[in-house]
Amino acid sequence: MIQKKICMIGASGVGKTSLVAKFVHSMFSDKYLTTVGVKIDKKTISVDGTEMMLMIWDLAGDDDYQKLQTSYLRGTSGYLLVADGTRLVTLDQIIEIQERVAAAVGPVPFLLALNKADLTTQWEVTEARQADLAARGWKTLQTSAKEGASVEEAFVELGRALARPA
Amino acid sequence: MASSGSPATAVLEALGFALFLRDESGALTLHGAAPAWLAALWPGLTTTLPVTEASPFLENFLIDAEECWTKGGAARAQSGAWIEQTADGAEVSLEATALTIDGQPALLLEKLGDVFEAKKAMLQHARETVMAYQRLNAETQKKEILLSCIAEEMNSALANAITALRLIEMEKHSARAQQLLALAMRATEDQQALINKVLDVFASELADLYGRHGDAVAESSFDEVLAQAVESVAPALAEKRVQRRGPNKIKTRVAIGEEQLARVLVNLLENALQNSTPGGEILIRAVAEAETVLFEVLDRGAIMPPNAGTNFFSKDVIAMDETTAGQLRLQFCLIAVEKCQGEFGSEPGEEGGNRFWVRLPKVKSASRK
Numbered sequence: 001m002i003q004k005k006i007c008m009i010g011a012s013g014v015g016k017t018s019l020v021a022k023f024v025h026s027m028f029s030d031k032y033l034t035t036v037g038v039k040i041d042k043k044t045i046s047v048d049g050t051e052m053m054l055m056i057w058d059l060a061g062d063d064d065y066q067k068l069q070t071s072y073l074r075g076t077s078g079y080l081l082v083a084d085g086t087r088l089v090t091l092d093q094i095i096e097i098q099e100r101v102a103a104a105v106g107p108v109p110f111l112l113a114l115n116k117a118d119l120t121t122q123w124e125v126t127e128a129r130q131a132d133l134a135a136r137g138w139k140t141l142q143t144s145a146k147e148g149a150s151v152e153e154a155f156v157e158l159g160r161a162l163a164r165p166a
Numbered sequence: 167m168a169s170s171g172s173p174a175t176a177v178l179e180a181l182g183f184a185l186f187l188r189d190e191s192g193a194l195t196l197h198g199a200a201p202a203w204l205a206a207l208w209p210g211l212t213t214t215l216p217v218t219e220a221s222p223f224l225e226n227f228l229i230d231a232e233e234c235w236t237k238g239g240a241a242r243a244q245s246g247a248w249i250e251q252t253a254d255g256a257e258v259s260l261e262a263t264a265l266t267i268d269g270q271p272a273l274l275l276e277k278l279g280d281v282f283e284a285k286k287a288m289l290q291h292a293r294e295t296v297m298a299y300q301r302l303n304a305e306t307q308k309k310e311i312l313l314s315c316i317a318e319e320m321n322s323a324l325a326n327a328i329t330a331l332r333l334i335e336m337e338k339h340s341a342r343a344q345q346l347l348a349l350a351m352r353a354t355e356d357q358q359a360l361i362n363k364v365l366d367v368f369a370s371e372l373a374d375l376y377g378r379h380g381d382a383v384a385e386s387s388f389d390e391v392l393a394q395a396v397e398s399v400a401p402a403l404a405e406k407r408v409q410r411r412g413p414n415k416i417k418t419r420v421a422i423g424e425e426q427l428a429r430v431l432v433n434l435l436e437n438a439l440q441n442s443t444p445g446g447e448i449l450i451r452a453v454a455e456a457e458t459v460l461f462e463v464l465d466r467g468a469i470m471p472p473n474a475g476t477n478f479f480s481k482d483v484i485a486m487d488e489t490t491a492g493q494l495r496l497q498f499c500l501i502a503v504e505k506c507q508g509e510f511g512s513e514p515g516e517e518g519g520n521r522f523w524v525r526l527p528k529v530k531s532a533s534r535k
Contacts (some may be wrong), residue, residue: 013293035283036285036289037246037259038247038249039248039249039257054223061293065293072226087301
């Protein structure tokens, strides 16, 4: 079976751990519990009929208190960027973080999950902003770890990108 | 080197550390007894740590460890915290350290305890605070925009009212009706001017929000703008029979846009006029200081609370309906003056009444137009 390492990357509190919990264990909790360090989970997905084992590295949120350690990115085949759609600032942060990640791992596939899509009344990311991301060549999905919307799709889509020949 | 059964090994065991020594074949062999947490995590582990199967995290860290062991001596590499899960789902936080002991590569695994949990709790609290701040900030901005929309709506309604009044004015009316009409017109125009000022503040705030700092290099001729401001309030002073003393002339340029300066000066003069009783007096004074200009207006009215205008948005002040318009004028002064790095204040006058003042930075000669 093909095995691929992917990393969950984003500012703190955007829902990286919640997305992994929903995808791997079908669980969700409203309570915010900060991740300190790294947690690795595995899940097998089917990409166009081929089984792929995703080794998901859930990295601590990048902020003033903890910076992303690029040594954790070593050997990653791709990464899932996560921003909180109800906090526009996290989108600005992820753009800056992605530059650092790309410098460390090179041009590997990635996808942006705009998380917390269930909080529609608090949503701050405009369509214009998403169009701007698309113009940069970023594939974006609106996800909800709470309701499960597009969570599976985000990981499978990334897996599909990993399966494509470079 | 710590040998099995030595005091050093006993210390490591007591602290719950697991020490692995790397032999020439590259195998990591457990030195001393296995701590309980190690057995819970990797039950099959006897003496050798099968890194690849045991932990992808450790496998990745061994690359950094190899680098450290190659350097030898006092070189050290730390993995940072990571989480492993026992068979029954319990999470264990660990940290690995690579070091060299008597020339032999060693890997120390530590189960993170109370200190780590305390650090984690602090990080949790700090991050929650940051998120709460971000939410509050976003909420405040939304409210500001909402207020701006309300002010726009009011402005539009007032414009209609003014047009209607002007049309009525063209018709024939009794002297009393003409008088009332003029009063209504004036009140409406005053309200509109006030709303326009509020909208200007919002526009300025939004410009800051979006990083447009076009006013950063603004400047104006203080004496010219002051003369215009005094002229504009002269009819209102005359109407209320308030005497004016000053201002004295000082010829200098100040680092604030002309329009902003005019509003600040007019607002202070109108404020003094509002505080004055009919037949009273106001004193206008300007003092050229080394790097600033001090402008002050003294009235003989009832003494206002110290630093009026600086707490406009507090609940207590909002509740005072009859002075809200005046407070808004002062709030504008505060915002405009602070924007140009100036100061604004008020206190009771030495001979009664109030003294409102602003201190504005002079334009530095290098940037003089």
